[in-house]
Amino acid sequence: MKRPRRLVTVSHSYVVSLNRRLANELARVGAGTWEVKAVAPRSFQGDLSPLLLKRDEGEAATLEAVRAFFSRSLHAFVYGPELRGCLAGDVDLVHSWEEPYVLAGLEVALLTPRRTPLVFCSAQNLLKRYPPPFAQAERFVIQRASGWVAWGETVKELLTTRPGYAARPARAIPMGVDVELFRPHxxxxxxxxxxxxxxxxxxxxxxxxxxxxxxxxxxxxxxxxxxxxxxxxxxxxxxxxxxxxxxxxxxxxxxxxxxxxxxxxxxxxxxxxxxxxxxxxxxxxxxxxxxxxxxxxxxxxxxxxxxxxxxxxxxxxxxxxxxxxxxxxxxxxxxxxxxxxxxxxxxxxxxxxxxxxxxxxxAWPVVARAHLDFFEEVLASR
Missing domain, CATH: 3.40.50.2000 (Glycogen Phosphorylase B;)
Structure with a gap:
């Protein structure tokens, strides 16, 4: 019997349980064909105070806590060295919910083994010129990636005009909403x-x-x-x-x-x-x-x-x-x-x-299914 594919998804946003809805829905929708591990910081500096990772009952994805350093800056923070172990081993695909030009996005790309496909995502919808080392980080992540997800059609349209992006498979996928919590009442x-x-x-x-x-x-x-x-x-x-x-x-x-x-x-x-x-x-x-x-x-x-x-x-x-x-x-x-x-x-x-x-x-199941379909396309293209 063929084993389920193993997906590791990394994001500083996962420190907040509400944001782990993506990882958990990936696990639910992909049950039987995908095993999902979400990697999140143990703590992260929020706008008003530090955010501490709390595990919720009933989470479908496995949750792995790692350290994060310099988290007062979204551009300059990095994960602790234990991230390497999360990305190593028998992993079929790594999904990085970090912008490609930030240091954490570069770190995920550097620590993902060369044999493992990497898919990053971006919400950048303005043309920007990044100073060093962020420009170099973006360039490396694009070259290393097997594909990328745009959080919207306008994001995809803009980024495909930037060097390197058009050479990689891409999919525009919207953010999700809980249609059971948000319903007519x-x-x-x-x-x-x-x-x-x-x-x-x-x-x-x-x-x-x-x-x-x-x-x-x-x-x-x-x-x-x-x-x-x-x-x-x-x-x-x-x-x-x-x-x-x-x-x-x-x-x-x-x-x-x-x-x-x-x-x-x-x-x-x-x-x-x-x-x-x-x-x-x-x-x-x-x-x-x-x-x-x-x-x-x-x-x-x-x-x-x-x-x-x-x-x-x-x-x-x-x-x-x-x-x-x-x-x-x-x-x-x-x-x-x-x-x-x-x-x-x-x-x-x-x-x-x-x-x-x-x-x-x-709806989150629709958004999760779109991600998994894209991941399957990326794996099939290798």
């Missing part, structure tokens, strides 16, 4: 609204989920809402530097705006279900454009109609299941909001299309 949404002091029924709720920053389009959404003649309420969930400006603006719309910060990820489905529309008005800057728009996939899964700008990957994420609008066109956003606010039927249609898109394109 209107009662949960209504309870969330009551917690914000909206006890009585009112106009439809225009929602925003994410960082309160310029590049996420918070000022544009405020301007579009200012212009609306149709009755509306607005729910902003997130946090960030524009919190003060957002609250000052909300003071001019007494009773119509709620701003909720510090929402844990487990409560995000309730917040989304409290919205009648979800807006993602991201704005491209010289140093940033939207890489995927996870909140869009989560909104789709909750059956919330979605409006997104044409920044970065958003048009590919939305497809025909929502509305894509010019990122800097306030009148276009105002008009689109008015149409949807006035049409419950159109909102229901978009909600159904969004849920279908989440289940068929972004």
């Amino acid at each position: 209107r009662a949960a949404g209504e309870a969330f609204l009551r917690e914000q002091g909206w006890d009585a029924p009112g106009p439809p709720v225009v929602g925003y989920l994410g960082r309160f920053v310029q590049e996420k389009g918070v000022p544009l959404l405020m301007a579009a809402l200012d212009r609306l003649q149709t009755p509306w309420r607005a729910l902003f969930v997130g946090g960030g530097p524009l919190d003060g400006a957002l609250r000052a603006w909300a003071s001019h719309h007494e009773g119509r705006v709620r701003i909720v910060t510090g929402v844990p990820h487990g409560d995000v489905p309730r917040a989304l279900n409290a919205m009648d529309l979800l807006c993602a008005p991201s704005q491209t800057t010289p140093r940033w454009k939207e890489q995927f728009g996870r909140m869009l996939a989560e909104g789709f899964a909750c059956g919330v109609p979605v409006l997104g700008s044409d920044s970065g990957e958003i048009p590919r994420t939305v497809g025909d299941a929502g509305l894509v609008l010019p990122e800097a066109d306030v009148p276009a956003w105002t008009a689109a909001l008015a149409r949807l606010l006035e049409s419950p039927e159109q909102r229901r249609e978009l909600a159904a299309r969004g849920r279908e898109r989440a289940v068929t394109r972004f």
